[in-house]
Amino acid sequence: MLASLFLTTALLFMGYAGYSLHTLLYKVRPLGIPYFVIPFYPSPFSRIFLIPFVNLLIKVFGLTHPRFFLMTLDWQVRQRYEMYRFIRSDIFFTVTPWKVILHVADPDMAVEVLAGKGGNGELYTRPDVYNSMLGLFGENVLTEEGAVWRDHRKITAPVIGKSLSVVWEESLTQIQQMIRYYDKHEAINTSYRDFRRATLGVIARAGFSKVMEWCPLATAIANEKDDEGSYQKCLHVLFENFMWAVIAPSWILEMLPFKALREAGGAANNFRFFVNEWFEEKKTKIELDNKTTLGPSSKADLMVPLLSKSEVIGNAFAQAHPLSLQHLANSPQIFILAGHETSAHTIANAIYLLAMYPEYQVKLQEEIDSILGDSDHNQTSYKTHFDAFSSGWIAAILFETLRLIPELTVMARQIGPTPRTFPRAGDLRPITLPPGIEFWIHVIGLSHNPKYWTQPGKTEAESAISEFRPERWLPKSGDSTMLKPYNGSYIPFSIGARGCIGKKFAHVEFTAIMLGLFREMSVEFDSCGGRKTFDEARLECLAEMENFESKITLQPSGEMPSIKWVRRRR
């Protein structure tokens, strides 16, 4: 009885899926764009329960046709531009029974989708599944759309711009503390975590005037009784299990019979708790300050101007933009989530690339020495020194790192309820797409598209598009501006009104951290007592980078080779 009920349900489901797929194919075929049929939509649920199983089948049966790549986890990272080369088109569809996805490595179309406006005069929105993932911490600037998002953005964007001096100062402080630790340790393979701690320290200070001295994760966790230790532990657990935290509410995770999932549920709760506590602490302090004749004691962190716009503190702006205190309380959580892992992993990626290509460390150090001369880098400031470093090797290394390994591999948007026409680069005719289609703007596909990355006067092979060549960004002789890639072909921070709010923050932080590290140190692979050659370590590193996976951001799925920080020989 139960078996026949199960069979009937399965047959009905398959019938419905088949019918739905047929309807969607009917929409897609006349458009004349290459398409592949995929049996599932790559939602967080399928990422956990289905795709690993499909990956196993693909491996066991040795399936090598490119259509099978499209069913694997993070094919966007491993295939880069190759899928588009194979089908000879910069856009293609995957049609699933539930959704049609248009994969885009065409820069003109990318610009229109990310920065253009839909039929209702608003920006194209993210698919609901993305907003619900990002909405784990309540409504915030990242998840809202339309008028509410505009109000959030109006409040948060200027606030971030005001924190840059603190970002510079705190980045140098974190690195000083980190170097003290590295000086006493032979080899480490904890760089991703180490930089997460450093950038967390920067955002805590810039955001909340909270001082978090740098220490390795193990020490932070061992000190769990201190606030920051438990805070970092819960962030760590949350990042490791983000997909679980997205697909199930914390109270369900906390009831499950698996320790890792219970911890993930607890971590999501604790994270909200900690940030709310920081927020409340700050609010009380500002309210107190406002009651005194002196006014707010500190203008230098993100929360002061943010809170001064809230309905609690109350002013004309708050009346015109009635965002609730809860909306504003969610903003710091998003600053922390969006602003510390992205920066930390970009720095760690750059460090590994510099270990693989030591010749660029020398360039970087020469640049630092020529700008600073004998002066102490710890005495520099954002105002006096950022500009000097913003169009040389440090900047080129940041841009090239993000070209090869962006933090977000795909930016998803959807068409509203009416058909829209989209431009295509080159002399291809624009294309009118029906409602219901999702765009997956392929950030790495775009930054590896040979039409836009083959350098003038060179062949595609000579341009070494898949390799780390920061010099491609440097100003040409007789010019002072850095490379400006074809619009839409380089979008690690996205573009347009919805582009990253923390782009400058991240650039300043990266610059100060590189300055602090490479003024004093060099990085090299650990030879494991002479058992591993440089070439072996380099190949190991490349193989790990090929296997990076998207959790919240793109990051190692296994162990990176160990590296050593050594004092510079001068």
Ligand code: HEM
């Ligand atoms: C290397 C570092 C970073 C990278 C690569 C990066 C990348 C991005 C990207 C690609 C988006 C757009 C996402 C989308 O449209 O789907 C974004 C949005 C955002 N980023 Fe960043 N980000 C970085 C650092 C930061 C920092 C340091 C902060 C804050 C201090 C920050 C705060 C935000 C916020 C609030 C948004 C949402 C903006 C909106 O929707 O209006 N990011 N970031």
